[in-house]
Amino acid sequence: MPTITRQPFCDKLSPAEVAATGGDKKPAKLVINRKPGDKFSILDTQQVEVNWYGYWESEQTGYDLRIAKKATTAAEIETRTRAVETSSSKGPGTCTTLDVTGFGDVTYGLSCSRKEGSDKGTFYSGFAKASYLGLFGDTAVYCQVSSADAANITRVEAPVADFCELSLEAISQ
Numbered sequence: 001m002p003t004i005t006r007q008p009f010c011d012k013l014s015p016a017e018v019a020a021t022g023g024d025k026k027p028a029k030l031v032i033n034r035k036p037g038d039k040f041s042i043l044d045t046q047q048v049e050v051n052w053y054g055y056w057e058s059e060q061t062g063y064d065l066r067i068a069k070k071a072t073t074a075a076e077i078e079t080r081t082r083a084v085e086t087s088s089s090k091g092p093g094t095c096t097t098l099d100v101t102g103f104g105d106v107t108y109g110l111s112c113s114r115k116e117g118s119d120k121g122t123f124y125s126g127f128a129k130a131s132y133l134g135l136f137g138d139t140a141v142y143c144q145v146s147s148a149d150a151a152n153i154t155r156v157e158a159p160v161a162d163f164c165e166l167s168l169e170a171i172s173q
Contacts, residue, residue, distance in 0.1 A: 002172035012170040019058035022163040068140035091116035104134025126150035
């Protein structure tokens with residue numbers, strides 16, 4: 001299992017390679033490059049302190065890589081992912097677990113989609129996303145591939161493994 005480097009990583013990921021994991025021809029553009037101390041939602045449920053966070057966009061695809069600064073336990077990972085599944089199944093979206101192996105000691109994969117629409121006067125945008133959350137020692141690594149095309153969930157499920165593998169190479173010692 002690799003040891004995760006807690007230092008800047010965005011410049012270690014080639015924009016062309018990031019985009020290629022999703023089958024995009026044009027290089028991805030780095031949109032967000034957050035530093036230690038910033039907060040982010042991990043699997044859309046809880047705010048945790050981030051060590052490093054990068055977000056790239058290419059054509060219709062988003063690529064998200066986050067490294068949590070504080071230790072995360074297997075129980076926390078399971079609690080967070082179950083909360084996402086529960087909230088999505090009650091709302092207009094659906095989530096299913098992904099069969100993930102080899103992405104940390106404790107790994108969880110999730111694939112979610114929601115069609116654009118409205119419910120009781122509230123408009124919501126459509127999306128499709130697939131994510132992995134893995135525990136590497138005391139560091140949680142989260143990577144996600146997303147798209148506004150909710151009808152094509154395979155557009156994000158297929159490349160998430162490649163993007164996570166590329167990311168691990170960049171952030172490993």
